[in-house]
Amino acid sequence: MSETMEKFILVVAEISILIVACMFALGGIQSQDAAVNITHKSAVNEERRLFTSLEITEQVTYTGAEVLQSIRQMKTLDANIRVVNKYFYSSDDIESIDVSGVDLSRTYVVSYIRDSQGKVQTIVFT
Template identity: 30%
Template sequence: MSNARSFMVLAAVFFLFIGACTYTVNMIQSIEHGTRLAYTLKTDQDRKVKATLAVPGEETYTGAAIVNMVRNIQQSDMNIEVNGILYLRTGTYEDLDPSGVDLSKTYRATYERDTAGYIIKIVFRG
């Protein structure tokens, strides 16, 4: 009877050991699969971001584009300055006189930002 009981305990321990090993192998495979999937997703995302970024350069605008921006200034959250003339976004439509903008010229743009990084003023120089 003692031998039968020892054999049953040994069989139970053996099956528990095999079950624990199988569970461990499955967990390792799941973690490896998740890691590979995360790496693949991150790699594709990284590649897309690098493909769409442009090298920063000097932006130029035509006089007509600037006049259009000045006329629609109330819809934006920034002020516009053209060759020293300041157009405020809080001004009325009648006060906005973009006659000082030469339509045939191109202007270089520089941006002034607040501490959060939002554009508060665009400065155009011709």
């Protein structure tokens, strides 16, 4: 084989290797771009879910029976309860609490008083 033919084959081989390397690099760049896009979309969706889950758009109401059930579960809830102007403390004995002020036929609107860490301190039924 002549010397020029050998040089030609080497040049063709080098160009082929360069093209294959460029194709692998392009594939890697496309994969990284897709991963960044997926991560960005995931973060945006997570933020949207987080923000919408923190906002309550409608008033939450409880029946008198549900308020009574909440009073019964004060120790589990680890929160004080206020019904209109009557306070029930989680440290009180549940069996001796006078719940006659809770109107079972009424509907109560609930709100929460939280501490600086976000833990519910008092559940307020008005």
